[in-house]
Amino acid sequence: MKAIFLDRDGTIIHDGGYLYKPTEIKYFSDTFDVLKKLQNLGYALFMVTNQSGVAKKMFCEADIIKVYNKIQSDLKAQGIKPFVExxxxxxxxxxxxxxxxPKSKMIDDLVAKWKIDKKNSVMVGDKLIDAECGKNAGIHGVVLGQDSKDYPSVKNLTEFYEWLKKHLG
Ligand SMILES: [Zn+2]
Incomplete structure (x- = not known):
């Protein structure tokens, strides 16, 4: 299957700065709409996120799961299929x-586990390391919200969807 790997903070939700409380999740105005449209194009959705707040002892791994579970239930409430993983x-x-x-192990493991079609899959996020991670994993990498000379860049998720339809479909 083909897949979109999405960064969490600054991509799916606003970057709250080491956010770990489900009550502080804030979506972008087009998050739900675009996630639904990506699924309608046949993409499986995965979240791929660096959470160094654990290493810094600002929160624990259970908090990451709590935030994820809240996002999953918000998607369901919007009539959208949740993230695969x-x-x-x-x-x-x-x-x-x-x-x-930007190391690619998180994507590599998901690609192997779910037999992802790499040629038709993309990693998208608001940092250059997100696009670089996609490149390192052998899939496409797109930067969101900032210009890049090395990677395709888009303003927001809506523009990402347009980019995807044009370049991969
Ligand atoms: Zn690590």
Whole structure:
């Protein structure tokens, strides 16, 4: 299957700065609409997120799951299929782990597990490391909300959807 891997903070929801309380989740105005349209194009959706707040002891892994579960139930309430799976890296930059974006292990593992069609799949996020992670995983990488000379860039999720329809369909 083909898949869209989405970063969480600054991409699916506003970047709350080490957000860990489900009550503080704020979606972008087009989040639900675009996620639904991506699914209608036949893409499976995955969340791929660096959560170094765990390494910094600002919150724990259970908090990441709580936020994810809240997002999943919000999607269902909107009549949208939930994410297939979330992958998160709880480490910090100095841990030199294999999973922290821009390294590609989180995507590599999901690709292997779900037999993802890499040629038709994309990693999208608001940081350059998101697009770089996509490239490192051998899929497409798109940057959202900032310009890039190295990767396709779009203003927001709605523009990402337009980019996708035009380049992959
Ligand atoms: Zn890690």
């Amino acid at each position: 979330m992958a998160y890296c709880p480490h910090g930059p100095e841990d030199d782990c294999a999973c922290r974006k």
